[in-house]
Amino acid sequence: MENLEENKRYGDADLAEFKAIILSKLETSREEFNKLQKQLQNPNENGIENTSNQYMTMEDGASTFEKENMNQLAARLKKFINNLEAALVRIENKTYGVCRVSGKLIPKERLKAVPHTTLSMDAKLNQYK
Numbered sequence: 001m002e003n004l005e006e007n008k009r010y011g012d013a014d015l016a017e018f019k020a021i022i023l024s025k026l027e028t029s030r031e032e033f034n035k036l037q038k039q040l041q042n043p044n045e046n047g048i049e050n051t052s053n054q055y056m057t058m059e060d061g062a063s064t065f066e067k068e069n070m071n072q073l074a075a076r077l078k079k080f081i082n083n084l085e086a087a088l089v090r091i092e093n094k095t096y097g098v099c100r101v102s103g104k105l106i107p108k109e110r111l112k113a114v115p116h117t118t119l120s121m122d123a124k125l126n127q128y129k
Contacts, residue, residue, distance in 0.1 A: 010097045036074045083116035
């Protein structure tokens with residue numbers, strides 16, 4: 001009976017290991033997100049306002065492009081943070097590591113590489129068929 005239960009979910013020791021991985025990634029991601037937010041709020045910290053007028057048009061275009069890239073990166077980081085936080089909820093609920101399509105356990109190697117995943121590789125690959 002206990003063996004069957006183990007096949008349905010990861011044990012507490014495994015969940016604790018995954019939680020540590022997620023918390024580490026979450027801390028790093030939040031720091032990066034906060035840095036990006038500060039850069040987006042203070043665009044003139046790089047000294048662009050002091051450049052000569054002949055380069056201003058090029059600077060404006062480069063500045064706009066850079067800001068767009070930073071906004072996209074911030075949006076991706078925010079989504080990643082949200083996914084990591086959702087993974088922590090699944091750990092607390094003891095449903096972490098279970099494929100939402102097949103109901104089978106996702107291999108540890110995949111969870112270590114992509115700790116916020118909710119799909120096994122088979123389910124992920126079938127998603128694109």
